[in-house]
Amino acid sequence: MRISFEQMQAEFKRVLLKNGFAENKANECATIFAENSRDGVYTHGLNRFPVFVQYLKDGLINPDAAPSPDDSMGLLERWDGNLGPGMLNARFCMDRAISLAQQHGMGCVAIRNTNHWMRGGTYGWQAAEAGCIGICFTNTIANLPPWGGIDPRLGNNPLIIAVPRAGGHVVLDMAVSQYSFGKLQQYKASGDELPLPGGYDAEGNLSTNAAHIMESKRLLPVGFWKGSGLSLMLDLLVTVLSNGKSTAAVTQAGAESGISQVFICIKPQDDGHTAGLIEQIVAYTKTSRLVEPEQAIRYPGESTLKTREKNLKEGIPVDEQIWQKVLAL
Amino acid sequence: MRISFEQMQAEFKRVLLKNGFAENKANECATIFAENSRDGVYTHGLNRFPVFVQYLKDGLINPDAAPSPDDSMGLLERWDGNLGPGMLNARFCMDRAISLAQQHGMGCVAIRNTNHWMRGGTYGWQAAEAGCIGICFTNTIANLPPWGGIDPRLGNNPLIIAVPRAGGHVVLDMAVSQYSFGKLQQYKASGDELPLPGGYDAEGNLSTNAAHIMESKRLLPVGFWKGSGLSLMLDLLVTVLSNGKSTAAVTQAGAESGISQVFICIKPQDDGHTAGLIEQIVAYTKTSRLVEPEQAIRYPGESTLKTREKNLKEGIPVDEQIWQKVLAL
Numbered sequence: 001m002r003i004s005f006e007q008m009q010a011e012f013k014r015v016l017l018k019n020g021f022a023e024n025k026a027n028e029c030a031t032i033f034a035e036n037s038r039d040g041v042y043t044h045g046l047n048r049f050p051v052f053v054q055y056l057k058d059g060l061i062n063p064d065a066a067p068s069p070d071d072s073m074g075l076l077e078r079w080d081g082n083l084g085p086g087m088l089n090a091r092f093c094m095d096r097a098i099s100l101a102q103q104h105g106m107g108c109v110a111i112r113n114t115n116h117w118m119r120g121g122t123y124g125w126q127a128a129e130a131g132c133i134g135i136c137f138t139n140t141i142a143n144l145p146p147w148g149g150i151d152p153r154l155g156n157n158p159l160i161i162a163v164p165r166a167g168g169h170v171v172l173d174m175a176v177s178q179y180s181f182g183k184l185q186q187y188k189a190s191g192d193e194l195p196l197p198g199g200y201d202a203e204g205n206l207s208t209n210a211a212h213i214m215e216s217k218r219l220l221p222v223g224f225w226k227g228s229g230l231s232l233m234l235d236l237l238v239t240v241l242s243n244g245k246s247t248a249a250v251t252q253a254g255a256e257s258g259i260s261q262v263f264i265c266i267k268p269q270d271d272g273h274t275a276g277l278i279e280q281i282v283a284y285t286k287t288s289r290l291v292e293p294e295q296a297i298r299y300p301g302e303s304t305l306k307t308r309e310k311n312l313k314e315g316i317p318v319d320e321q322i323w324q325k326v327l328a329l
Numbered sequence: 330m331r332i333s334f335e336q337m338q339a340e341f342k343r344v345l346l347k348n349g350f351a352e353n354k355a356n357e358c359a360t361i362f363a364e365n366s367r368d369g370v371y372t373h374g375l376n377r378f379p380v381f382v383q384y385l386k387d388g389l390i391n392p393d394a395a396p397s398p399d400d401s402m403g404l405l406e407r408w409d410g411n412l413g414p415g416m417l418n419a420r421f422c423m424d425r426a427i428s429l430a431q432q433h434g435m436g437c438v439a440i441r442n443t444n445h446w447m448r449g450g451t452y453g454w455q456a457a458e459a460g461c462i463g464i465c466f467t468n469t470i471a472n473l474p475p476w477g478g479i480d481p482r483l484g485n486n487p488l489i490i491a492v493p494r495a496g497g498h499v500v501l502d503m504a505v506s507q508y509s510f511g512k513l514q515q516y517k518a519s520g521d522e523l524p525l526p527g528g529y530d531a532e533g534n535l536s537t538n539a540a541h542i543m544e545s546k547r548l549l550p551v552g553f554w555k556g557s558g559l560s561l562m563l564d565l566l567v568t569v570l571s572n573g574k575s576t577a578a579v580t581q582a583g584a585e586s587g588i589s590q591v592f593i594c595i596k597p598q599d600d601g602h603t604a605g606l607i608e609q610i611v612a613y614t615k616t617s618r619l620v621e622p623e624q625a626i627r628y629p630g631e632s633t634l635k636t637r638e639k640n641l642k643e644g645i646p647v648d649e650q651i652w653q654k655v656l657a658l
Contacts, residue, residue, distance in 0.1 A: 071598070074432070074433035074435065075433055075434050075435050076434035076435055076595065076596075076597075076598065078598070103403070104403035104404055104433075105404050105405035106403065106405055106435065108434070108435055108595060133566065133569070133570075145617055146615075146617050146626045147626070148617075148619060148621070148624050148625070148626045148627075149614075149618065149619060149620065149626050150617060150618040150619070150620055151616070151618050153613055153614045153615075153616060153617040161559075161562040161566070163562065163565045163566065163569065170561070170562065170565060172558045172561075172562045174552070174555045174559070176552075178553075196553060204620070222552025222556065223503070223507055223551025223556060224507075224525060226503045226507075226551045227552060229501045229503065229628075229629040230490075230501060230503070232499070232610065232614060232628060232629065233492065233501045233629065236492045236607060236610055237462065237490070237492065239606050239607075239610060240462070240492065240597050240603050240606060241462075243598075243600065243603075246606060246609055247613070248610055248613035248614075251613075266405065268405075268569050269405065269407070269572075273572055274572075277569060277572070277575060278568075278569065280575055280577050281561065281564055281565055281575045281576070281577055282561075284482055284577035284580075285475045285483060285561060285577075286482075287480070288474055288475050288477075288478025288479060288482040289478065289479040289480050290477060290478060290479070291477055291478065291479055295477050296477070297475045297476070298477075299558075299561060300558040300561065300562065
């Protein structure tokens with residue numbers, strides 16, 4: 001079943017208006033959710049929307065709240081997200097970082113007391129659309145054991161890096177777990193095995209079974225000890241720069257709310273060579289002989305554009321049960 | 330065999346003075362090499378020193394050259410490394426970034442036409458010693474196949490993130506290959522198997538044999554497709570920001586020289602909470618139950634300090650053959 005972008009956006013907006021959102025905020029928030037599904041990130045589009053509404057009902061997200069300034073020093077700004085909608089807060093912060101970068105070459109905006117931003121890539125695309133390099137990351141509730149440990153004590157803290165490019169922006173959007181939670185949920189639902197081990201089962205063996213991994217809560221960090229270290233660093237950066245809640249504090253509070261994020265924006269100087277340099281890198285990467293002749297080498301973000309085009313033309317594929325659930329909200 | 334830090338530094342300095350280095354540069358460069366071995370990064374200390382001297386003799390590194398300003402805009406600076414010694418150029422750039430951060434909250438310094446910086450962690454520790462968050466990365470010659478490809482077209486581009494901490498800085502220093510080249514050389518020399526697959530053998534099977542992986546040139550990126558994407562992004566960032574050579578251009582030129590690097594420094598505001606927040610994160614991570622009771626969970630940089638202390642007290646362990654080689658240089 002496929003739903004048009006416009007219909008999906010309108011449906012989200014209707015539900016948000018019913019749940020305390022003002023007109024303009026409902027519109028922006030619904031657009032971000034629909035765009036996430038449009039771009040193929042269903043786990044943080046339609047599929048996550050009912051969870052978001054539940055958070056609203058539970059009072060974990062305040063639809064009226066907007067960021068307020070904590071303080072600022074030079075090009076480092078600190079904001080308090082006041083537990084507002086995470087995607088609106090995140091969009092606001094990247095906007096601030098873009099403005100700083102356009103004025104000064106770069107800017108860094110840290111926010112505390114914010115909420116899940118859904119698809120991190122949203123804010124990378126936002127920076128790239130403004131002609132800027134965007135780098136952002138967030139912490140989460142503990143969902144990843146540190147290397148050498150059994151119990152989750154780290155977040156799978158997504159890291160986004162975006163570079164603007166005329167023929168399609170290059171946007172990396174990666175959780176530091178080998179598979180994001182959304183991907184594991186997808187595989188669990190479909191019953192398919194993961195292509196590569198994504199964590200450990202209850203007996204401590206590497207596993208490709210998403211359900212077993214979600215049960216043991218022992219997800220695998222990317223690069224084993226390296227991803228574990230990277231997760232800790234990202235948590236340190238967002239916590240120190242925002243003076244906000246760490247993964248430890250979020251976890252001890254019991255729900256993934258009031259998290260911390262950082263948005264860095266850089267406006268590259270372009271003396272006419274930049275586009276050529278970018279094309280050289282992308283083109284050279286693609287000259288490697290293929291392992292599987294039918295599996296082309298792609299740059300980060302390349303498949304997003306293809307999915308976007310297809311979904312805009314043919315409609316966005318939806319899980320019918322979830323779609324019905326949203327219609328009933 | 331163990332050599333004192335002072336003796337090692339003096340020996341390096343003697344060789345550098347013989348190879349065209351001025352007194353102060355020989356001293357600084359020798360200190361960085363000796364510190365890398367002191368901190369346990371033997372692959373980029375003593376073990377790499379003869380290669381460095383060969384690069385000097387081949388004219389790939391100019392001992393007299395120093396960075397010259399390309400241009401600057403706001404807090405983004407661009408420098409030309411003029412093919413000078415990579416570690417001196419890198420130290421200079423992180424110094425600039427620290428100055429910018431101390432004045433404005435943050436700074437970003439990009440350099441082109443530079444050379445291998447040896448241990449990337451050196452510049453993370455440098456920033457942390459100055460009370461700053463340091464983030465830096467470099468490109469390299471192609472030594473890593475992109476995900477889905479057979480031939481190396483990406484670099485294993487190390488990424489360094491450092492956060493200052495009173496009880497010992499937290500410093501992540503990771504190549505985006507599962508094992509750095511230096512580590513593979515170590516395992517190849519010792520004949521030990523890698524603890525986890527580090528790449529593919531000539532038949533395309535995942536392998537724990539360092540020699541086979543180095544032969545096939547098919548190293549594994551951290552997190553498979555994720556590390557491949559991260560490597561591409563880091564190359565884009567250093568190339569675009571420095572207007573320098575990409576991994577493609579360095580590789581096509583034939584030798585790992587004239588590479589590009591970026592140094593970002595952030596001076597965190599500290600209203601008295603920072604130290605407590607950092608301790609909370611480190612302590613919480615260590616509360617995870619251990620997989621192996623004798624293998625404690627460590628934060629990035631923790632073992633560096635222990636190795637440093639031990640090596641300063643007992644002397645730095647050296648490969649006797651390489652040490653003799655240096656004595657004869």
